[in-house]
Amino acid sequence: DSGVTQTPKHLITATGQRVTLRCSPRSGDLSVYWYQQSLDQGLQFLIQYYNGEERAKGNILERFSAQQFPDLHSELNLSSLELGDSALYFCASSTGQSETQYFGPGTRLLVL
Amino acid sequence: GQNIDQPTEMTATEGAIVQINCTYQTSGFNGLFWYQQHAGEAPTFLSYNVLDGLEEKGRFSSFLSRSKGYSYLLLKELQMKDSASYLCAVRDISNDYKLSFGAGTTVTVRA
Secondary structure, three states, X not given: OOOOEEEOOEEEEOOOOOEEEEEEOOOOOXXXXXXXXXXXXXXXXXXXXXXXXXXXXXXXXXXXXXXXXXXXXXXXXXXXXXXXXXXXXXXXXXOOOXXXXXXXXXXXXXXX | OXXXXXXXXXXXXXXXXXXXXXXEEOOOEEEEEEEXXXXXXXXXXXXXXXXXXXXXXXXXXXXXXXXXXXXXXXEOOOOHHHOEEEEEEEEEXXXXXXXXXXXXXXXXXXX
């Protein structure tokens, strides 16, 4: 158990819908990272927040957005969902801006 | 960006040794990580190298050569539970310290 928690574990929704994924970092960690993992793409970095501020951005679609709250938990919002958004979404956290990242258990999203 | 290459699959026998190679190209190297990932589960941190040489951690060791853009993960005394995907990831200063992951090497341990 890495100490990073994510909810929900599974999510099934329809195309065009919007969902919110939630992540709580390890105690004391200030950075939160979001990754997408699909079968044909591997683990892709989406976005990083550090102490409430956006720190780095990867190949995140405009339909996706994230934020980190004052209590350091983070949410990833996915809107106008498409079939291709079906994937595992992982959150990771680290103490600072570039230390070792520890991953949560992931949210498996299925868009039908 | 980074090009990170690792073999797609490897098979080994229980009790044996397997070496997973990773080569990378990056403009601002700032560390290389190895993660283990069982199917459908979270990646689990195994090792970190930032200086050249070998880091040993129990049955797992990781080696880095920065001049060659090369690392390997050595798994000794293989156990069935070591069957998993092993991900090589590189951190790049010139890329906001982002971690870029290789596609992973699926290791299958056979009895």
